[in-house]
Amino acid sequence: MKYIKTKQWQIKESEVTSKTLFNKRRDFIKLGAASLVSSGAIFELLAKDKIPLANLQYKKDKNENNLTLNSYEQITSHNNFYEFTTNQSKVKDMAHTLDISNWKIKVDGLVEKPMVIDFETIMKKFPLEERIYRFRCVEGWAMVVPWIGFELSKLIKYLKPLSSAKYIKFETLYDEKMFPDQARGILSTISYPYVEALRMDEAMNELTILAVGLYGSSMPKQNGAPIRLIVPWKYGFKSIKSISKISFVDKQPLNSWQKENKNEYGFYANVNPYVDHPRWSQSKERVLGKFFKQRTLMFNGYEKQVASLYKGMDLTKDF
Numbered sequence: 001m002k003y004i005k006t007k008q009w010q011i012k013e014s015e016v017t018s019k020t021l022f023n024k025r026r027d028f029i030k031l032g033a034a035s036l037v038s039s040g041a042i043f044e045l046l047a048k049d050k051i052p053l054a055n056l057q058y059k060k061d062k063n064e065n066n067l068t069l070n071s072y073e074q075i076t077s078h079n080n081f082y083e084f085t086t087n088q089s090k091v092k093d094m095a096h097t098l099d100i101s102n103w104k105i106k107v108d109g110l111v112e113k114p115m116v117i118d119f120e121t122i123m124k125k126f127p128l129e130e131r132i133y134r135f136r137c138v139e140g141w142a143m144v145v146p147w148i149g150f151e152l153s154k155l156i157k158y159l160k161p162l163s164s165a166k167y168i169k170f171e172t173l174y175d176e177k178m179f180p181d182q183a184r185g186i187l188s189t190i191s192y193p194y195v196e197a198l199r200m201d202e203a204m205n206e207l208t209i210l211a212v213g214l215y216g217s218s219m220p221k222q223n224g225a226p227i228r229l230i231v232p233w234k235y236g237f238k239s240i241k242s243i244s245k246i247s248f249v250d251k252q253p254l255n256s257w258q259k260e261n262k263n264e265y266g267f268y269a270n271v272n273p274y275v276d277h278p279r280w281s282q283s284k285e286r287v288l289g290k291f292f293k294q295r296t297l298m299f300n301g302y303e304k305q306v307a308s309l310y311k312g313m314d315l316t317k318d319f
């Protein structure tokens with residue numbers, strides 16, 4: 001069981017009595033979330049940073065690279081989710097229209113058994129683990145997030161694609177009632193549904209996960225509830241949100257941003273400080289909450305794990 005059947009809620013300072021806080025704190029510690037912060041700081045964090053009560057069970061990431069986590073507040077209040085708005089600070093206030101109840105993912109294409117799999121089934125089948133990853137948007141901002149999820153390879157093995165499948169393609173839900181920018185029709189900022197894809201070996205890499213939460217609790221709507229892709233060595237736009245369809249295909253799909261502007265956005269979108277965006281440098285990044293920029297790392301710091309995937313490719317052309 002990975003899903004604790006308590007209501008997900010945020011502690012409001014006014015509701016915090018010492019008794020309930022004691023119980024919450026105990027639950028929090030039981031779930032392994034406590035080592036995120038020194039135990040004394042939990043009171044403050046729960047009350048002030050408004051981290052929701054941890055409702056997921058997962059194996060903790062040891063954070064061997066000693067990455068400094070961005071706060072829950074930072075991660076959930078600066079978002080790119082064009083289906084709502086291009087205003088990054090407003091997504092969180094609009095995302096309530098996304099209805100994630102009875103969420104399903106349709107699976108089709110070059111696969112043994114096409115099917116519709118519901119989110120509850122996914123939560124029962126795949127044990128969760130925490131992955132503390134750097135995340136780098138193509139626009140030059142970055143953050144470190146404690147995602148909760150499972151390796152995409154596990155779902156792929158379960159779905160059994162045919163050997164002719166060379167790429168895995170993802171689509172975000174299309175629903176004009178939930179996503180205001182989809183309802184704008186030809187005036188939409190980009191064309192929908194949002195599409196992303198990976199080459200099969202990229203999808204099978206152990207760094208690639210499907211995330212269902214962060215900071216120990218279910219994925220906030222603004223971050224792509226209930227389930228999204230995370231590919232930490234690629235620019236953030238590859239990490240498609242609110243996935244409702246997966247297709248196995250033999251031809252390289254046209255992803256949303258390549259479709260919008262193929263001179264600026266490619267299929268691979270590997271983080272690369274040496275290949276600039278036509279309109280700005282990619283050599284540096286600003287971590288959310290920091291004033292000074294820092295150097296961007298090749299493959300976002302995951303070179304050892306992924307560089308071999310791109311041997312023999314010209315990364316200035318296949319960007």
Ligand SMILES: Nc1nc2c(c(=O)[nH]1)N[C@H]1C(S)=C(S)[C@@H](COP(=O)(O)O)O[C@H]1N2
Binds near residue numbers: 078136138223224
């Ligand atoms: N469906 C969908 N997925 C999306 C986007 C989007 O607009 N729609 N934006 C992408 C971009 S550009 C980034 S940087 C990340 C942002 O994720 P975050 O809001 O959780 O930080 O989501 C990616 N996934």
Ligand SMILES: [Mo]
Binds near residue numbers: 080139
């Ligand atoms: Mo992005």
